[in-house]
Amino acid sequence: MPGDPVLSVKELKTYFFTRKGVVKAVDGVSFDLHKKEALGIVGESGSGKSVTCFSIMRLVPDPPGRIVSGEVLFKGRDLLKLTSAEMRKVRGSGISMSFQDPMTYLNPVMRVGDQIAEAILLHNDVDKQKAFGMAVRAMKFTEINNPEKRAFDYPHQLSGGMRQRILISMALACEPDVLIADEPTTALDVIVQHEILNLLRDIRNEISTGMIIVSHDLGVVAEVCERVAVMYAGNIVEIAATKELFENPLHPYTMGLMESIPRADRGKRRLLTIPGAVPDLTNPPSGCKFHPRCPYAVAECKTQLPPLEKVDGGRYVRCMKYAEILKMRRS
Amino acid sequence: MASDNLRIESGVQKAKRSLKVQAKSFAEFWRRYRKNRAAVLGLSMVVAFGSMAILAPIISPHNPFEMHLQDFTRIFLPPDNLHLMGTDQYGRDVFSRIIWGARVSLMVGLVAAAISAAVGMTLGAISGYYGGRVDNAIMRFVDMFLTIPTFFLILTIVAIFGGSLTNVMLVIGLTIWPSTARLMRAEFLSFREKEFVQAARSIGAGDRHIMFREIAPNAIFPAIVNASLQVGSAILTESALSFLGLGDPNNVSWGFMLNDALSSFLRAWWMALFPGLMITLVVISFNLIGDGMNDALNPYLKER
Numbered sequence: 001m002p003g004d005p006v007l008s009v010k011e012l013k014t015y016f017f018t019r020k021g022v023v024k025a026v027d028g029v030s031f032d033l034h035k036k037e038a039l040g041i042v043g044e045s046g047s048g049k050s051v052t053c054f055s056i057m058r059l060v061p062d063p064p065g066r067i068v069s070g071e072v073l074f075k076g077r078d079l080l081k082l083t084s085a086e087m088r089k090v091r092g093s094g095i096s097m098s099f100q101d102p103m104t105y106l107n108p109v110m111r112v113g114d115q116i117a118e119a120i121l122l123h124n125d126v127d128k129q130k131a132f133g134m135a136v137r138a139m140k141f142t143e144i145n146n147p148e149k150r151a152f153d154y155p156h157q158l159s160g161g162m163r164q165r166i167l168i169s170m171a172l173a174c175e176p177d178v179l180i181a182d183e184p185t186t187a188l189d190v191i192v193q194h195e196i197l198n199l200l201r202d203i204r205n206e207i208s209t210g211m212i213i214v215s216h217d218l219g220v221v222a223e224v225c226e227r228v229a230v231m232y233a234g235n236i237v238e239i240a241a242t243k244e245l246f247e248n249p250l251h252p253y254t255m256g257l258m259e260s261i262p263r264a265d266r267g268k269r270r271l272l273t274i275p276g277a278v279p280d281l282t283n284p285p286s287g288c289k290f291h292p293r294c295p296y297a298v299a300e301c302k303t304q305l306p307p308l309e310k311v312d313g314g315r316y317v318r319c320m321k322y323a324e325i326l327k328m329r330r331s
Numbered sequence: 332m333a334s335d336n337l338r339i340e341s342g343v344q345k346a347k348r349s350l351k352v353q354a355k356s357f358a359e360f361w362r363r364y365r366k367n368r369a370a371v372l373g374l375s376m377v378v379a380f381g382s383m384a385i386l387a388p389i390i391s392p393h394n395p396f397e398m399h400l401q402d403f404t405r406i407f408l409p410p411d412n413l414h415l416m417g418t419d420q421y422g423r424d425v426f427s428r429i430i431w432g433a434r435v436s437l438m439v440g441l442v443a444a445a446i447s448a449a450v451g452m453t454l455g456a457i458s459g460y461y462g463g464r465v466d467n468a469i470m471r472f473v474d475m476f477l478t479i480p481t482f483f484l485i486l487t488i489v490a491i492f493g494g495s496l497t498n499v500m501l502v503i504g505l506t507i508w509p510s511t512a513r514l515m516r517a518e519f520l521s522f523r524e525k526e527f528v529q530a531a532r533s534i535g536a537g538d539r540h541i542m543f544r545e546i547a548p549n550a551i552f553p554a555i556v557n558a559s560l561q562v563g564s565a566i567l568t569e570s571a572l573s574f575l576g577l578g579d580p581n582n583v584s585w586g587f588m589l590n591d592a593l594s595s596f597l598r599a600w601w602m603a604l605f606p607g608l609m610i611t612l613v614v615i616s617f618n619l620i621g622d623g624m625n626d627a628l629n630p631y632l633k634e635r
Contacts, residue, residue, distance in 0.1 A: 059532055085537075092535035099533075104526040109548045118544065119534040170534060 005032035005073075006210050007056070007095070007178050012070035014048075014055045017063065021282040025051040025065070027234035030308060033178065038204055038211040040221030040242070042257075043231035044278050049214045052231070053180045056212075057097055058087050075177070093123040096171040100183035102163035106155040112166045113139070113151025119173045138169040143199055161192035165199065172203065179203075180212045185220050197223045218261055222246065230254050233279050233289040236308060240315040250317040250325060252294045288319070296321045363627040370623020376616035384433040393424035395431040395583050407599045417601040419591055429605055431583040436566045436613060439500050443565035446504025448558040451511025452551070458512065459519025460542050470516070473509040481506050485568060486577065494577045503565045511554050511561070518550035552628040556621050563617035570610050585610050 014026040026048045033039050041049045054060045055067050058079060072079040074094060079087065099105040107115055116135035117128065124131070132151070139147035142165040155163055164184060171179055181200065185193040201224050204211055215221050221228050222242055229239045230253065238251040249255045259272035276293035279285055285292050291301040300320060308318045311326075319325070364370060383390070392415075399405040399422030408418040416425035458469040488502045522528065523546065531545045572578050573586030580587070585606040592602035 057533055059529060088535045088537055091533055097533040099526065099530060101526065105530040107527040107545055107549070118536070122535045122540070167530070170530070
């Protein structure tokens with residue numbers, strides 16, 4: 001990977017302190033994001049993908065959530081050590097975020113153009129009219145037809161795909177260095193999904209924004225991202241280039257995931273499922289959190305959490321048995 | 332453009348709108364408000380009272396203060412062509428006094444409701460938005476207010492500090508805000524958890540921005556409805572104060588006229604009837620307006 005990462009997350013831990021106990025939603029997540037790179041984060045519901053993103057933005061609701069330890073280095077500065085005023089300046093202009101449900105994340109009583117203009121006004125010293133003009137330009141950038149007119153619409157007058165575009169233009173309005181897209185396509189139908197993914201890809205080619213795309217849909221991530229991080233129960237279990245991950249998964253969980261998606265190139269076969277269920281994070285399994293469901297598990301897996309180890313080709317995997325798995329596959 | 336969209340919308344979309352959507356453009360509001368005939372009636376009555384108050388010097392046929400104590404042929408005159416509503420025990424023209432009285436009533440009502448809205452909305456917003464200890468402190472203060480019978484509190488304060496118009500407005504305004512504060516708090520409590528607040532934070536918005544620009548436009552409507560109801564109740568309170576002789580004796584007030592009528596209303600029914608009628612009508616019209624605004628602004632009652 002060339003150059004320094006624009007965003008570097010190190011051993012991030014975010015816990016939720018609830019009445020039922022401490023939920024370790026994010027438990028030691030580390031990854032780097034480079035300029036112009038698109039990194040996908042995939043995982044089941046409750047694996048900590050979204051909490052990771054909210055932690056980077058420092059938007060975890062507190063209480064009950066708290067970022068317990070770790071570092072989030074953005075252009076060399078640790079975001080977790082900034083004052084809240086400094087952090088406000090980073091949000092929107094340095095790192096910004098678009099969200100899953102484009103209806104509820106837009107203010108129902110504000111014209112969409114005004115909402116985007118607000119984002120611009122917060123970070124730029126321009127007057128309202130100019131900001132509105134810039135908002136229209138941002139809307140044009142996300143390929144909204146007739147943005148001059150649409151800017152005067154209220155959110156309920158727009159379709160789901162259109163609203164998602166508005167959210168993305170809001171996030172991009174101040175040209176951030178990093179865009180975090182949290183489940184950008186989940187609430188949309190397949191055709192609109194495809195359009196939004198194309199849009200994200202175009203954005204990445206046109207401006208040098210780094211992207212984190214969170215999804216539970218491997219297909220979505222495969223379409224846009226160069227690298228993918230797989231999360232399980234608050235940990236990253238594997239990071240690899242997208243193609244590598246799909247063709248040659250190293251972690252037993254990733255392997256299970258790959259077996260469970262329907263693929264046109266594999267012919268007719270029964271899809272496999274991973275036995276068991278996602279662990280309860282108030283009381284996660286000891287050692288490697290995947291061991292109760294893992295076909296390769298040995299006794300040590302129950303006691304030790306393996307480190308995220310670097311494998312050749314810039315891959316990382318968190319498994320004791322990966323070397324053997326690799327050997328088995330080669331032979 | 333909004334109206335075009337509305338016409339095109341199918342029934343299904345309408346149903347979807349009615350729950351989620353709150354389009355708050357003025358035209359939209361008016362369209363919905365107009366459906367409530369009683370509310371329109373209330374509004375036109377208030378407009379009538381308002382013009383009466385503003386134009387009082389022009390339209391009142393007599394000087395409302397002019398007395399004819401010596402001239403016994405001019406006191407207690409029943410309504411006729413010269414004195415449309417008769418004269419009182421000092422020979423003053425009741426009709427002119429009614430017209431001038433609208434000034435005091437409307438002014439007290441509007442100013443007191445405005446004070447109450449300003450205080451109540453601000454404290455309620457802060458309370459609901461920040462929650463926790465701030466919320467606790469403000470809400471216990473509100474509870475304290477609510478345990479005291481408001482009218483007796485107002486009565487006591489006016490008795491101590493005097494009943495000048497300014498005092499009356501201030502005292503009424505500063506004692507009726509707790510209900511507004513509660514409404515506003517409840518709204519802020521629910522809106523601060525909304526996703527669009529999270530979205531605003533993610534673009535770098537601070538607390539003040541979120542409170543006033545993001546949440547307030549969503550949360551203000553119940554408080555506005557409440558304020559219009561409070562105008563009516565403030566007018567009623569002022570009349571009651573004046574009736575008890577605690578108002579400003581230098582102003583013409585409907586309550587004061589009722590007080591005058593008390594000793595002689597068996598002889599001169601017009602002295603009691605007209606001010607009483609006015610008070611009733613004004614209060615009813617503001618309540619009708621409040622109702623109409625509630626129907627027009629409440630997204631859950633839409634499009635019945």
